[in-house]
Amino acid sequence: xxxxxxxxxxxxxxxxxxxxxxxxxxxxxxxxxxxxxxxxxxxxxxxxxxxxxxxxxxxxxxxxxxxxxxxxxxxxxxxxxxxxxxxxxxxxxxxxxxxxxxxxxxxxxxxxxxxxxxxxxxxxxxxxxxxxxxxxxxxxxxxxxxxxxxxxxxxxxxxxxxxxxxxxxxxxxxxxxxxxxxxxxxxxxxxxxxxxxxxxxxxxxxxxxxxxxxxxxxxxxxxxxxxxxxxxxxxxxxxxxxxxxxxxxxxxxxxxxxxxxxxxxxxxxxxxxxxxxxxxxxxxxxxxxxxxxxxxxxxxxxxxxxxxxxxxxxxxxxxxxxxxxxxxxxxxxxxxxxxxxxxxxxxxxxxxxxxxxxxxxxxxxxxxxxxxxxxxxxxxxxxxxxxxxxxxxxxxxxxxxxxxxxxxxxxxxxxxxxxxxxxxxxxxxxxxxxxxxxxxxxxxxxxxxxxxxxxxxxxxxxxx
Ligand code: HEC
Ligand code: HEC
Ligand code: HEC
Ligand code: HEC
Ligand code: HEC
Ligand code: HEC
Numbered sequence: 471x472x473x474x475x476x477x478x479x480x481x482x483x484x485x486x487x488x489x490x491x492x493x494x495x496x497x498x499x500x501x502x503x504x505x506x507x508x509x510x511x512x513x514x515x516x517x518x519x520x521x522x523x524x525x526x527x528x529x530x531x532x533x534x535x536x537x538x539x540x541x542x543x544x545x546x547x548x549x550x551x552x553x554x555x556x557x558x559x560x561x562x563x564x565x566x567x568x569x570x571x572x573x574x575x576x577x578x579x580x581x582x583x584x585x586x587x588x589x590x591x592x593x594x595x596x597x598x599x600x601x602x603x604x605x606x607x608x609x610x611x612x613x614x615x616x617x618x619x620x621x622x623x624x625x626x627x628x629x630x631x632x633x634x635x636x637x638x639x640x641x642x643x644x645x646x647x648x649x650x651x652x653x654x655x656x657x658x659x660x661x662x663x664x665x666x667x668x669x670x671x672x673x674x675x676x677x678x679x680x681x682x683x684x685x686x687x688x689x690x691x692x693x694x695x696x697x698x699x700x701x702x703x704x705x706x707x708x709x710x711x712x713x714x715x716x717x718x719x720x721x722x723x724x725x726x727x728x729x730x731x732x733x734x735x736x737x738x739x740x741x742x743x744x745x746x747x748x749x750x751x752x753x754x755x756x757x758x759x760x761x762x763x764x765x766x767x768x769x770x771x772x773x774x775x776x777x778x779x780x781x782x783x784x785x786x787x788x789x790x791x792x793x794x795x796x797x798x799x800x801x802x803x804x805x806x807x808x809x810x811x812x813x814x815x816x817x818x819x820x821x822x823x824x825x826x827x828x829x830x831x832x833x834x835x836x837x838x839x840x841x842x843x844x845x846x847x848x849x850x851x852x853x854x855x856x857x858x859x860x861x862x863x864x865x866x867x868x869x870x871x872x873x874x875x876x877x878x879x880x881x882x883x884x885x886x887x888x889x890x891x892x893x894x895x896x897x898x899x900x901x902x903x904x905x906x907x908x909x910x911x912x913x914x915x916x917x918x919x920x921x922x923x924x925x926x927x928x929x930x931x932x933x934x
Contacts, residue, residue, distance in 0.1 A: 494578050499586030502579055506572060515591040520567060522560075525591035527584060531556065533823070533831035540580050541726075545571045548724050553731070574934050576843040628667070694874035695836040698820035700752045707868040714860050714867070722854040725847070729835050732760040740767070750789050751813045755820050757785065759833050764788050774830055778822075781829050782814060789813050838875055845881075846932050856921075857894055881932075888926035892918045 503511075510521035517523055531539045534556060542549050542557060546569045549557035561568075575583075640650035706712050714721070717734055721727035735756045743764050744750055757764050758781060761773025765788055770776065789810050821829045841847055852858045860867065865876030877883055895901050895911065904924060910916035925931055 494581035494585055496582070496585045496589050498579065499582035499584070499589075502575070502583050503586050506570075506575075507583065510569070513590065515587055521569060522564065524587045527587055532826045533828060535832065535834050537837070538832075539584075540575075540577055543575060543580055543583075544573050545725075547571070548720075548726075551723075552720055552728055553733075625668075690875065691878045692874050692876075693838060694872055695838060697836055697872065698833055699755050700748055703867045703870050703873055718860075721849045721860070724850055727849045727853075731832060732756050736760060736762060751816055754785055754789060754813070755817050755833065757788075758817055758829055759821055759831065761830060765791070776830070778827070778829060785817060786810050786814050838873055839879065841879060844933055846934060847884075856891075858891075884932065885927060888921035891921050893921055893924060895919050 503513075507521075510519055511524050512519050515523055515525040527539075531542075534554075538549070538554060538556070542554075546557060546560075550561040636651060643650050706717075707714060717730040718727045719730075739753055739756050740762065743753060745753055754764075756762075761770040761776070762768075763770050763784060765784075790806065818829070821831075821833065823829075823831065823834075852863075853860070863877055864873075867873060867876075893901065895904075895907065901907075901924075904919070907916065907919050907923065911919070920926070
C-alpha cells in the first residue's frame with residue numbers, strides 16, 4: 471500500500487506543480503496595482519497624477535512586442551537609455567520624474583495589472599477574464615498533445631506500480647495459501663481510484679490555461695526558431711567581423727543584451743540595399759519596418775500615417791526594379807509580377823502585426839533564450855565585471871547562420887561555472903570590498919577566489 475500511496479502523491483505533486491502558475495486575473499491585478507502603482511497612477515485610469523493616466527495602454531503599446539511593455543514596467547529608465555521610441559517619448563513628456571522599477575513582477579502579474587487597468591478604465595462588471603485567449607489558442611493545441619502524452623506516461627507508470635503492488639500482494643497471498651490475482655491494464659484502469667484520478671487529472675490538465683510553462687519547455691538547448699528576417703550572424707559577426715557589442719551594446723551595461731533595432735541595421739543598410747544571396751527580399755523588410763525609401767534614399771517623414779496600400783506600392787516598386795529594371799509594375803511581365811508578389815507576401819508575413827494590421831514598427835524577432843521568471847541573470851555582471859566572452863555561454867555565434875541556444879541554461883550549468891571560474895580579483899575595483907580574501911591571497915593562504923567564494927552559490931543571488 472505504501473508504494474501505491476507514494477505513486478499517488480507523486481502524481482498529485484507533479485500535476486499540482488503544473489497548475490501553480492495561475493492565469494492572470496483582475497483580482498490579482500487590483501491588489502498589485504493598489505500596492506505598487508496607485509501612488510502615482512490614478513485608480514480611475516483617466517486622470518494624470520505623478521504618472522500618466524493608464525487607460526488605453528494596450529493601444530499605445532500595440533506597435534511593440536508585448537515584452538517591451540513588461541520591460542518598461544520592470545525598468546523604465548533602462549528602456550529610455552536603450553532608445554526605445556515609446557519609452558523615449560514618455561520620458562520626454564514626463565521627465566524629470568522617473569517611474570519606479572518593478573523587477574520582481576512576472577509577466578503574468580503584469581498581465582493581471584493590465585487586465586485590471588482595462589477593466590477599471592471601462593468600469594465593466596468584474597469577473598475573471600482570459601487575456602488574449604485567441605492569441606494563445608493556436609499554440610495550445612500543440613501543448614494539449616504534450617499534456618496528453620504526459621498523462622499517458624503517468625497512467626503507464628501508475629499501472630507498472632500497481633503490478634508491483636499486486637505481485638507483492640501475491641507473495642503474501644501464496645504464503646497464506648490463497649489464490650494469486652493478476653489484474654490486467656483495463657482492470658487497473660477501471661478501479662475507483664484510477665477513475666477518480668483520471669477525472670481529476672483531466673480536469674486539471676484541460677483547465678490549465680496558462681500554456682506559458684509548456685511553451686517554455688520547448689525553448690531549450692539547441693532551440694533554433696525561424697526568424698522574420700534571414701539575418702545571418704555568420705555573415706555579419708563572422709565574415710564582416712562586426713563586433714557583437716556593436717549590435718548588442720546593452721550587454722555590458724544592463725541585465726539584458728537587447729536585440730538591435732532597425733535603426734542600428736540602417737547604419738549600414740541605408741547603403742547596402744541588396745544582399746548577394748537574398749537580393750532585396752530580406753533587406754526590404756528592414757526598410758518597411760522603419761520607413762526608409764530606398765529609391766529616393768531618404769526616410770519617409772509621415773510613415774506612421776501610411777496605409778498598407780501606400781507601403782505596398784513603394785516597396786513593390788523597389789523590389790520590381792531589382793527584377794525587371796522597370797519603373798512601373800504594369801510594364802512588367804507575368805513572371806516578374808508574380809516574383810514581386812511572392813516577395814511582398816514575405817515582407818507582410820514578417821512584419822504585419824496580426825493584432826492591428828500594421829506593418830510599421832519594430833521587427834518582432836523570435837526570442838531564443840529565455841530563463842524562467844524565478845531565475846535572475848544579469849549580462850552586465852558577467853560581461854563587464856566577470857569579463858566572460860559571449861562565446862563561452864552562447865557558443866561560436868559568429869559561425870551560426872541562424873542562432874540557436876548553445877548552453878542548457880539549467881541551474882547546474884550556472885553553478886558549475888561559478889564553482890570553477892576564478893574571479894579576476896586583482897585588477898578590479900569592484901572586488902575591493904572583499905578585504906579578507908585580499909589578505910588571504912597576499913598571505914598565500916589562498917591561491918584563488920572563485921565565484922562561489924563570493925556568494926555565487928547563494929540561492930537568493932539567482933532567485934527572486
Ligand atoms: C513613482 C511613481 C510611479 C509609480 C509607483 C508607478 N509609475 Fe508608472 N509611470 C510613472 C511616470 C512618471 C510615468 C511617465 C514616464 C516616465 O516618467 O518615465 C509612468 C508611465 C507608466 C506607463 C506608460 C504609460 C503609457 O501610456 O504608455 C505604464 C504602462 C506604467 N507607468 C505602469 C505602471 C505600473 C503597472 C505601475 C505599478 C506596478 C507603475 N506604473 C508605478 C510613475 C510611476
Ligand atoms: C549586425 C548586428 C549583430 C551583430 C554584430 C551580432 N548580433 Fe546577435 N543578434 C542580432 C539580431 C538582429 C538578433 C535577433 C535575430 C536572431 O536571433 O538571429 C540577434 C540574436 C542574438 C542571440 C539570440 C538572442 C535570443 O533571442 O535569445 C544571441 C545569443 C546573439 N545574438 C549573440 C551574438 C554574439 C555572441 C555576437 C558576436 C559574435 C553577435 N550576436 C553579433 C544582431 C547582431
Ligand atoms: C556594420 C554594418 C552592418 C550592420 C549594422 C548590419 N548589416 Fe546586414 N549586411 C552588412 C553587409 C556588409 C552585408 C553584405 C551584403 C552582401 O551580401 O554582399 C549585409 C547583408 C545583410 C543581409 C543580406 C544577406 C544576403 O547575403 O543576402 C541581410 C538580410 C541583412 N544584412 C540584415 C541585417 C539586419 C536585420 C541588421 C540589423 C539587425 C543588419 N543587417 C545590420 C552590414 C551590416
Ligand atoms: C555567463 C553566460 C553569458 C554570457 C557571458 C553572455 N550571455 Fe547572453 N545570455 C545568457 C543567458 C543565461 C541568457 C538568457 C537570459 C534571460 O532569459 O533572461 C542570455 C540571453 C542573451 C540574449 C537575448 C536577450 C536577453 O538578454 O535575454 C542576447 C541577445 C545575448 N544573450 C547576447 C549576448 C552577447 C552579445 C554577449 C557578449 C557581449 C553575451 N550574451 C554574453 C548568458 C550569457
Ligand atoms: C561561464 C561561466 C558562468 C556561467 C555559465 C554563469 N556565470 Fe554567473 N558569474 C560568473 C562570474 C565569473 C561571476 C563573477 C562576476 C562578479 O563578480 O559579479 C558571476 C556572477 C554571478 C552573479 C553575482 C554573484 C555575486 O555574488 O555577486 C549572479 C547572480 C550570477 N552570476 C548568476 C548566474 C546565473 C543565473 C547563471 C545561469 C543562468 C550564471 N550566472 C551562469 C560566471 C558564470
Ligand atoms: C548561479 C545561479 C543559481 C543559484 C545560486 C541557484 N539557482 Fe536555482 N536555478 C537557477 C536557474 C538558472 C534555474 C532555471 C533552470 C531551468 O530553467 O531549468 C534554477 C531553477 C531552480 C528551481 C526550479 C527547478 C527547475 O529546474 O526549474 C529550484 C526549485 C531552484 N532553482 C532552487 C534553488 C535553491 C534552493 C538554491 C540554493 C541552494 C538555488 N536554486 C541556487 C539558478 C540558480
